[in-house]
Amino acid sequence: xxxxxxxxxxxxxxxxxxxxxxxxxxxxxxxxxxxxxxxxxxxxxxxxxxxxxxxxxxxxxxxxxxxxxxxxxxxxxxxxxxxxxxxxxxxxxxxxxxxxxxxxxxxxxxxxxxxxxxxxxxxxxxxxxxxxxxxxxxxxxxxxxxxxxxxxxxxxxxxxxxxxxxxxxxxxxxxxxxxxxxxxxxxxxxxxxxxxxxxxxxxxxxxxxxxxxxxxxxxxxxxxxxxxxxxxxxxxxxxxxxxxxxxxxxxxxxxxxxxxxxxxxxxxxxxxxxxxxxxxxxxxxxxxxxxxxxxxxxxxxxxxxxxxxxxxxxxxxxxxxxxxxxxxxxxxxxxxxxxxxxxxxxxxxxxxxxxxxxxxxxxxxxxxxxxxxxxxxxxxxxxxxxxxxxxxxxxxxxxxxxxxxxxxxxxxxxxxxxxxxxxxxxxxxxxxxxxxxxxxxxxxxxxxxxxxxxxxxxxxxxxxxxxxxxxxxxxxxxxxxxxxxxxxxxxx
Amino acid sequence: xxxxxxxxxxxxxxxxxxxxxxxxxxxxxxxxxxxxxxxxxxxxxxxxxxxxxxxxxxxxxxxxxxxxxxxxxxxxxxxxxxxxxxxxxxxxxxxxxxxxxxxxxxxxxxxxxxxxxxxxxxxxxxxxxxxxxxxxxxxxxxxxxxxxxxxxxxxxxxxxxxxxxxxxxxxxxxxxxxxxxxxxxxxxxxxxxxxxxxxxxxxxxxxxxxxxxxxxxxxxxxxxxxxxxxxxxxxxxxxxxxxxxxxxxxxxxxxxxxxxxxxxxxxxxxxxxxxxxxxxxxxxxxxxxxxxxxxxxxxxxxxxxxxxxxxxxxxxxxxxxxxxxxxx
Numbered sequence: 001x002x003x004x005x006x007x008x009x010x011x012x013x014x015x016x017x018x019x020x021x022x023x024x025x026x027x028x029x030x031x032x033x034x035x036x037x038x039x040x041x042x043x044x045x046x047x048x049x050x051x052x053x054x055x056x057x058x059x060x061x062x063x064x065x066x067x068x069x070x071x072x073x074x075x076x077x078x079x080x081x082x083x084x085x086x087x088x089x090x091x092x093x094x095x096x097x098x099x100x101x102x103x104x105x106x107x108x109x110x111x112x113x114x115x116x117x118x119x120x121x122x123x124x125x126x127x128x129x130x131x132x133x134x135x136x137x138x139x140x141x142x143x144x145x146x147x148x149x150x151x152x153x154x155x156x157x158x159x160x161x162x163x164x165x166x167x168x169x170x171x172x173x174x175x176x177x178x179x180x181x182x183x184x185x186x187x188x189x190x191x192x193x194x195x196x197x198x199x200x201x202x203x204x205x206x207x208x209x210x211x212x213x214x215x216x217x218x219x220x221x222x223x224x225x226x227x228x229x230x231x232x233x234x235x236x237x238x239x240x241x242x243x244x245x246x247x248x249x250x251x252x253x254x255x256x257x258x259x260x261x262x263x264x265x266x267x268x269x270x271x272x273x274x275x276x277x278x279x280x281x282x283x284x285x286x287x288x289x290x291x292x293x294x295x296x297x298x299x300x301x302x303x304x305x306x307x308x309x310x311x312x313x314x315x316x317x318x319x320x321x322x323x324x325x326x327x328x329x330x331x332x333x334x335x336x337x338x339x340x341x342x343x344x345x346x347x348x349x350x351x352x353x354x355x356x357x358x359x360x361x362x363x364x365x366x367x368x369x370x371x372x373x374x375x376x377x378x379x380x381x382x383x384x385x386x387x388x389x390x391x392x393x394x395x396x397x398x399x400x401x402x403x404x405x406x407x408x409x410x411x412x413x414x415x416x417x418x419x420x421x422x423x424x425x426x427x428x429x430x431x432x433x434x435x436x437x438x439x440x441x442x443x444x445x446x447x448x449x450x451x452x453x454x455x456x457x458x459x460x461x462x463x464x465x466x467x468x469x470x471x472x473x474x475x476x477x478x479x480x481x482x483x484x485x486x487x488x489x490x491x492x
Numbered sequence: 493x494x495x496x497x498x499x500x501x502x503x504x505x506x507x508x509x510x511x512x513x514x515x516x517x518x519x520x521x522x523x524x525x526x527x528x529x530x531x532x533x534x535x536x537x538x539x540x541x542x543x544x545x546x547x548x549x550x551x552x553x554x555x556x557x558x559x560x561x562x563x564x565x566x567x568x569x570x571x572x573x574x575x576x577x578x579x580x581x582x583x584x585x586x587x588x589x590x591x592x593x594x595x596x597x598x599x600x601x602x603x604x605x606x607x608x609x610x611x612x613x614x615x616x617x618x619x620x621x622x623x624x625x626x627x628x629x630x631x632x633x634x635x636x637x638x639x640x641x642x643x644x645x646x647x648x649x650x651x652x653x654x655x656x657x658x659x660x661x662x663x664x665x666x667x668x669x670x671x672x673x674x675x676x677x678x679x680x681x682x683x684x685x686x687x688x689x690x691x692x693x694x695x696x697x698x699x700x701x702x703x704x705x706x707x708x709x710x711x712x713x714x715x716x717x718x719x720x721x722x723x724x725x726x727x728x729x730x731x732x733x734x735x736x737x738x739x740x741x742x743x744x745x746x747x748x749x750x751x752x753x754x755x756x757x758x759x760x761x762x763x764x765x766x767x768x769x770x771x772x773x774x775x776x777x778x779x780x781x782x783x784x785x786x787x788x789x790x791x792x793x794x795x796x797x798x799x800x801x802x803x804x805x806x807x808x809x810x811x812x813x814x815x816x817x818x819x820x
Contacts, residue, residue, distance in 0.1 A: 007750075007760045014635060015747045018740035021642070061628040063762035067600050070628045111646040118639050125632065137632030141639055148643030182583065188599030198599070210582030 005050065006059040006072040009043045009082060010125045012036050017117040026109035030097040033113045037090040037120060044082040048479070051079040058130070066130075067194045073130030076483035077334070081127045081257050084338055088249040088345045089120050094458040096242045099352045102359075103154050103240045112152060116246070119145040123254045132180045132266070133190045135258065136173065139222075142254070143169045146247060150239040161234035168221055168231040175218030176258075182211035183266075195266050203271055212275065215262050223255030225319060226289030229312045236308035237361075241352030244304065248311055249345035253337045256318055260333070264487045273325050282323035287417055289316030294424035298431070303354075303361045306428050307347055310387060313421065314340050320418065321402050327484050328405035334480035335401055339386070339394035342469065346462035347383035350376050353451035353459065366432065368441030369448075376451050377436050379459045384429035386466050389422050393470040397477070505554075509547045516540030529700040530618040537708040542793055545715055546800060553804045613771035614778065619696050623778040627761040630781070631746055633704075634788050638743050641792030645736070648799040678720045685713035693786050694779075703782040707789025714790075715797045723801050732798065735791045742788030749780045 016036035020029045051057060051074055059072040074082075096116070104112055122142025126135055147169070151162035184190055186207050187198040202208055217228075224232040236244050263272040272278055290313045297309035314336070321333035351361060353376045358365050370377045386393035399422065406415040441447060450456070469476050516539030523532035604621055612620040622630050689710035696702030718726035750760045758765035763777025 004754060004760070007754070011747065011750070011760070015744065015751075017635075018638065018743040018747075021736060021740040060759055061626075061761050062624055063759045063764060064625050068603055069625050107649075108646055111642055114642050115639070115646060118635065118642070121635070131629075133626075134629055134632065137629050137636065140636045141632060144636060144639045144643060148639070148646050151647050178579070188601065190600075194599075206582045206585050210579060213582070214579075 002046075002050070004059070005043055005047050006057060006074050006128055007061075009040060009047060009086075010072075010121060010128055012039050012043065013117045013124065014121040017114045017121065020110060020114045020117065024110055026106070026113075027097065029110050029113045030093075033096075033117055034090070034093045036117060037086065037093050040120070040124065041083075041086040041090045044079070044086045047074055048079040048083050051076055052479070052482070067189045067191045070134050071130040071191060071193075072128045073193065074128060076479060076486055077257070077260065078127050080334065080338070080479050080483055081253065082124060084253060084341045085120070085123050085127065085250045088341055089116075089246060091458045091461055092242060092246045092249070092345060092349060095245075095349055095352065095455050098452050098454045099242045099356055100240060102356050103242075104152055108152065112149070112240075115145045115149050115152075116243075118142075119149060119246070123250055126254055127257055130192050131190055132183065132192055132195065136177050136180060139173055139176065142251070143173060143222075146243075146251065149243040149247075150235050152243070153238045153240050155238045157234065158238035161231075161238045165231040165235045168228070172218045172221030175214045175221065177218075179211045179213075179215030179218060182207050182214070186211070192261070192266050196268060199267060199271070203275075209275060212262075212267055212272070216259070216276070216278075219255055219259045219262065223252050223259060224312055224315055226285055226292060226312060226316065229289070229293070229315075232312060233305055233308040236311065236348075237302055237304040241348065241355050244308075245345055245348035245352055248308070248348050249341040252311065252315055253341055256315070256322075256333070256337060260322070260330075260487070269325070269488065279323050279325055282319045283414065286316040286319035286323060287414065287421075289313060289319070290418070290421040291424070294421055294428065297428045298424065300428075301363050303363055303366065303432060304348075304351055306363075306432070307344065307351070310425065310428065311340075311344060313425070314344075314387070316421075317398070317402060317418070320414070321405060324405050324409050324411070326405060326409060327481075327488050328401065328408050330484035330487060331477070331481045332398060332401035332405050334483055335476055336398035338476050338480065339398045339466075339469065342394055342462055342466050343383050343386045346459055346466060347380055347387075349455065349459045349462065350379040350383065353455040356451060356455065357448040363432065363435055365442075365445075366435045367439045367445075368436070370433075370437035372441070372447050373450050375456050376459065379463045380436075381429075381433055382463050382466060384425075384432065386470070388425045388429060391470075392467060394466050394476075395470070397470055397473050401477075505551050506548075509544055509551060512547065513540045513544040516544070530616075530702070533700045533705050534708075537705045537712075541712055542708050542715075545712070545719075546796060549797065549800045549804065553800075553807060612774045612778075614775065615698050616696065616700070618700070619702055619778065620774075622702070623781055624761075624763060624774060627750075627777075627781065630785070631750070631761075634743060634746055634785050637792050638739060638788055641739050641788075641795045644796050644799050648803055674720055678716055682713050682717060685709060685716070689713065689790075693782060696778075696782055703785025704789055706782075707786040708793060710786070710790040711793030711797070714794050718797065718801065723798070723805060727798070730794065732795075735794055735798075738787050738791040739795065742784045742786070742791065744784075745787065746781050746784030749777055749784070753777070 013036050016033065020032060023029050023032060047057070055075075057072075057074040058066070059074075060066065061070045061072070063069070093116070096113075100109060100112055119142050122138045122140075122145060125138030126142060129135055129138065147162050147166045150165060151159050153161075180190070183195060183199070186202045186205060187195055189195055189198060199208060221228045236248055239247070263269070263278070293309045293312035293316065297306045297313065300306045300309060318333050318336050318340070321329045321336060323329070354366075354369070354373065355361055357373065358369075382393065386395035389395040389399035399418070402418065403415050406412070406418065451459075516535060520532045520536040520540060523529075523535055604617055604625065608617050608620045608625075609615070612624050614620055689706045692709060693703060693706035696706075714726065714730065717729070749763075749766075753762045753765050754760055756765040761777070763774045764770035765773060766776050767773035
């Protein structure tokens with residue numbers, strides 16, 4: 001069975017989704033999805049181990065060898081991403097049943113889990129595959145299910161948010177498809193490995209350049225890079241809390257993975273960074289993104305909006321790391337993807353717990369919440385500190401690597417700007433702390449209890465991971481570093 | 493092109509939908525001209541057929557005319573124009589259409605064309621690529637359709653109120669009784685459509701066709717029935733829960749073919765191990781997965797239609813109730 005791990009990774013949640021539809025009983029479906037996601041998590045751990053010890057795994061579908069058939073190609077980068085996605089999905093699912101009881105009508109619970117598993121399948125599929133068209137197919141699965149999941153939010157604005165996301169996401173996917181089509185036209189192959197060998201022959205043509213631009217723009221739409229981020233805040237804010245926690249921690253990471261995969265593996269580093277001024281482009285957009293999104297976050301009244309804008313800012317940090325074009329910078333990018341998944345997963349789950357108790361997520365109703373829901377609020381505080389980048393949290397580690405990478409390049413003004421950006425994070429996190437801990441509860445409001453245990457366990461699992469990986473960085477740094485090195489090794 | 497412009501300028505949504513149907517047919521014939529018969533068939537069935545139907549249902553809910561918008565999206569137009577211009581400029585040096593030395597004809601494709609007969613053993617190359625060489629992509633597509641069906645269910649399904657069911661029948665009967673000609677012709681046509689769907693399903697190995705097209709045609713027959721004889725009658729024929737079951741079973745069926753080949757010692761979707769003779773195994777595998785595709789596609793289409801139409805019914809009942817209230 002070990003040889004079939006790559007396919008099991010994707011096929012377990014995939015087959016579990018229609019099975020859920022047959023099971024029908026919501027509680028049973030929940031346990032079953034949890035089981036499927038947990039299995040996927042175990043598979044991803046095994047895969048990572050295998051990749052770290054014995055190198056790239058290739059899996060051929062239908063026994064057809066690579067350029068003719070479809071191939072799954074797991075290297076360190078994919079394995080790392082697979083681990084992040086399946087881990088977050090499993091942890092988030094623990095809280096799912098409790099959370100959606102309040103947020104989604106009962107008859108739709110089964111469908112919710114089906115969509116959730118499909119979304120998970122889509123993301124795992126995008127990350128595992130070594131075939132450019134297969135990427136698009138699974139991109140469709142993950143995005144379609146994400147639109148439906150977001151629209152399930154009980155706020156009517158969720159529909160509009162989902163529609164906006166649908167339009168932007170479809171444009172992004174179409175751009176990617178056009179890019180892939182043009183690549184196929186110039187090389188006659190869809191396999192990424194094969195593409196990377198055949199593209200250099202034709203890299204002077206305008207068509208390849210166009211293909212590259214289309215893919216990059218499409219992916220940037222998906223990852224909500226400033227100024228293509230407009231769909232994100234509302235989608236995150238009005239979706240059911242569980243969906244927000246899951247998507248915020250994973251969806252943008254998958255898009256960033258695609259960006260890295262296309263720029264480094266398919267087109268090759270030298271082509272990507274030589275033909276387009278990607279370095280300056282990413283640096284500028286990343287920095288502007290950090291500042292604009294963080295400043296907007298400061299003025300939000302809806303706490304989910306605050307952290308949604310903060311997500312856009314974090315994408316900025318990730319992209320700045322990428323823009324350096326060095327091993328160090330890429331390591332910082334990968335690390336921050338891992339760390340950001342941990343922080344945002346924890347924070348949005350905690351917000352889910354608040355919604356569970358309060359019924360809304362306006363900053364004004366947070367008064368005195370620090371006393372009433374101590375564990376949940378403490379989790380938000382630790383998550384917030386991690387966002388700022390305080391030592392002993394994961395946020396510090398990724399900022400540290402990012403700054404080292406920038407200084408290595410001699411970009412010290414950028415390093416200073418990054419530090420200033422973190423100060424903005426201090427402001428928006430402080431606003432929440434201030435309201436929750438230092439304002440007395442509103443008169444006449446019934447005090448609420450601490451969140452149920454099924455919320456506290458996953459939230460604090462993630463928070464402890466936040467602290468653990470902030471102190472013991474061996475796993476994350478080692479994997480990120482060797483993944484970055486191998487990406488540069490493939491394309492020197 | 494002309495049709496596309498007409499679609500954009502037109503304010504009457506009914507005409508727009510009809511034009512979209514024509515547009516679908518035109519692109520289908522365009523695909524035929526490019527020798528992509530399978531794609532043309534799909535486009536004709538999906539683009540000109542089923543999506544036109546679904547949009548008609550939506551129009552009956554929303555009304556025929558477009559809302560007049562005041563703002564002029566000039567910026568968007570500019571962005572689109574620039575993108576389009578860049579796309580054309582950027583692809584000026586791509587190989588000419590049909591030129592023999594274009595890269596696509598020299599790398600992967602020759603093996604499909606020359607060896608698929610020996611390796612897969614069916615005459616229609618498109619089917620062997622779709623269902624065997626790239627079976628996993630096709631599986632992905634089926635899951636996309638499944639996702640779409642579930643999405644529609646999750647967003648549009650309305651809890652049925654049993655006390656209203658009599659109202660619904662009353663409503664439907666009054667609507668459909670007068671169309672005698674339509675009813676008779678439909679009755680004659682439906683068996684043939686179903687038969688044709690099955691033919692397309694099984695003939696996919698030899699000519700253009702396969703699960704996708706067959707599923708859509710099959711669904712079209714059911715939808716036709718529902719449109720003429722009323723939704724509640726159609727519901728009596730086809731139970732909602734049953735349809736959902738079929739949707740899931742289709743995907744599972746397809747996946748299980750893969751799993752079986754896994755347990756027989758091959759890779760996922762390696763049909764060679766399904767039978768002692770590799771060619772027979774390929775045949776069996778393709779036949780089975782096409783069934784999976786057909787099931788899922790047909791039932792998802794029906795689900796989408798039923799849910800849209802179910803919404804419309806609810807709307808009508810609500811209107812009726814409101815009218816009664818206001819009159820009394």
